Amino acid sequence: MSVTPRRRLHLAAHFPGVNNTTVWSDPRSGSQIDFASFTHLARTAERGRFDFFFLAEGLRLRELKGRVHDLDVAGRPESLTVLSALAAVTRRLGLAGTVNTTFNEPYELARRLATLDHLSEGRAAWNVVTTSDAFTGENFRRGGFLDRADRYKRAAEFVRLSRELWDSWSPDAVAADQEAGVFVRHGGIGAVEHHGEHFTVTGRFTVPRSPQGRPVIIQAGDSDEGREFAAATADVVFSRHSTLEAGRAFQTDVKRRLARHGRRPHQLKIMPGVTYALGDTEEDAAERAAEIRRQQVGPRTAIAFLEQVWGRDMSAHDPEGPLPDVEPDLSGEVSQGRVPLADRAATAAAWRALAEEKGLTIRELVIEVTGRQTFVGTPESVARQMIAHVEAGAADGFVLVPHLTPGGLDEFVDRVVPLLQERGAFRSEYGGETLHDHLELT
Template sequence: MTSRRQVHLAAHFPGVNNTTVWTDPRSGSQIDFASFAHLARTAERGRFDFFFLAEGLRLRELKGRIHDLDVLGRPEALTVLSALAAVTDRLGLAGTVNATFNEPYELARRLSTLDHLSDGRAAWNVVTTSDAFTGENFRRGGYLDRADRYERAAEFVRLSRELWDSWKPDAILAYQSEGRFLRQDAIGAVEHRGTHFSIEGRFTLPRSPQGRPVIIQAGDSGEGREFAAAHADVIFTGHGSLEDGKRFYADVKGRLAKYGREPHQLKIMPGVTFALGDTEEEAAENAAAIRRHQVGPQTAIAFLEQVWGRDMSAYDPDGPLPDVGPDLSEGVSQGRVAIKDRGAVAAKWRAMAEEKNLTIRELVIEVTGRQTFIGTPRTVARLIDEHVREEAADGFILVPHLTPGGLDEFVDRVVPLLQERGVFRTDYTGATLREHLELS
């Protein structure tokens, strides 16, 4: 009998964006450690592979105004994860750290420290930026072109791995058995002269229980896909539908052979959301209510302004789209991924609004709908299994709409059904994140 493809699951801390419903009385702090601990412990109770933290290096602005509730704060990821290592036992701990505004030796050391503190559960989500607005918080500013940022990131990852691998696996045993001085060949010297980095020296930490941290990459561009195929262990994508997922899956997995890699060596895990109900109708109602709370009046106008490039604050969010066309002369949003071809997006939005008779807010809800899986727990379990079985994904990174208790219902009601289907672990069989992800 052929074994069923196993589902991999991770939990994303919601953070500051319009996924989170802040008006819900159950919504808590995203700074208090208790919030991080609650979500991480829930994910571990559900036998998830890892807990995932995003990063924000500058508060995002729209025409000089801070929005998106960024004022709630964005703690530094590796500090939070180091604290979580003490209150979890098996759960992987993944942090987003920017490869444009950090240095390899220092970051490799911080990640290796987390890997040792957690007994081999650390992961690094590699992100880049060519955004000069974000770069103003750093010495180098936004000096990197889009293509150059991936070149720097690739060199960064290669050098980090060289540092992590520079200690021989038995170096500590040699030290313990031979006295206070390590053999000269126990720790290799790292000498690197590259386009972006120049290093000569020895790393300060031995290899961790999993060898080195897991590498995650988030992105959908051709450059991002190629970077993931060459360097990543996990790719975090935005493809939630079955057909889009299958196309993305086939494309990225098909790139691995040129780098001497096998398909199982890269896990594809889209970020997804969910809305549950005791019936399909109740789940649909819950999803609609969540979407309406995610897109309040101010958020609806802010989204419109990102596309129109104009001050739209005078317009009623519950009224029709204005007759005025978009100003395409310059962007108005800073600290975000730029919207490509705003004119085409505006035309598409207008056609949709006219066809469905949508208000501004209803339109934004329509185009930013977040619930990927909607239904009873049994329906959602079936859909998740189907996506993995049909090779649209290897698993999913769940982004709940509530901080910190939004994952509880999924763990209590959906995970047991996945286990019942024989596609998700009933207990951890390994100790490290690499073992959870079945990475060789």
């Protein structure tokens, strides 16, 4: 590890628990709702000089065959409330929350995000997501759902309006009168007049301009509409393309779109979600990775994944046995609250071909297609792999998704981060105060 990298990478920490990533059976697995769990992971990430801490969020408990899916998180507190509390126990770490544009309103959400940015002194980020399903919509007054094109149009207008609100206070619009202990207004607080397809807002924003001007915008959509939305709007893309070739193709496609929105490549960071398994030797790491995969995909989880693709009850089949000779029910739906598969027939055909080629059982098949760790090896080889990934143009950094709550990041910070720092591939100290600074967006 003697060659100095040309590019420094970025790192973020994802609080685990969504989908089947977390190994619940491990005795070290802790609470998903105890504030101590959030504090531990956030402080570990800050000790590692990570760019930000990332919270996912769902607006409805997912169901399998009409019942709450008991292998998933059964409770998840509201993201911005948790992040506001974490602002008091961290100093430099960015704080990113997932908040939905389909079932929120811009003025109210812009206030909450601007408040978090003030409380954290410029460390707030918003992961912009949409919802397309009526199942989630049943939890809200207007119910229903939006077509794909409409939900992205609403999201784009939502972000534009939020930025209008954040920018309506000029940098010198408020001065602190230290003696009186009050804020003295002296011009520069503009009125917002927005009349769009989805929103109409007339008035003045109540929150002063935040230390970094506005929160960082994160986006995770992968459709053509999602990629264009990211190129026009986002500062960070939370990508699912974690392999070298897929990551390089994704980054090339999204960043080539930036120019038509008047943006430059450094103004958008691509950070795929990744997992890792470490060992003292390559063999140890491979064995550990295989064990983690088996823990993540137990027998019931394997059947649940099969049912999501096949669209029918598959509980009568042995997860340790072969894939049954049953065709998918393309009109059936046993799983609700998950992102629907684009082509279940094609997915089922690909799974069957893979199972036949490798002689896989149902559980082995699901492990093969869903449970793979991104980086496996000794700390030295994982550091090399990450650097090579960024050098090859497959990513600007990574969002680490550990398999344990809350201590799953500890080993990476203790064993891999120092090697990245020694190599000059990652910061040894924070160079700025805000999340914009950490991400080098300006």
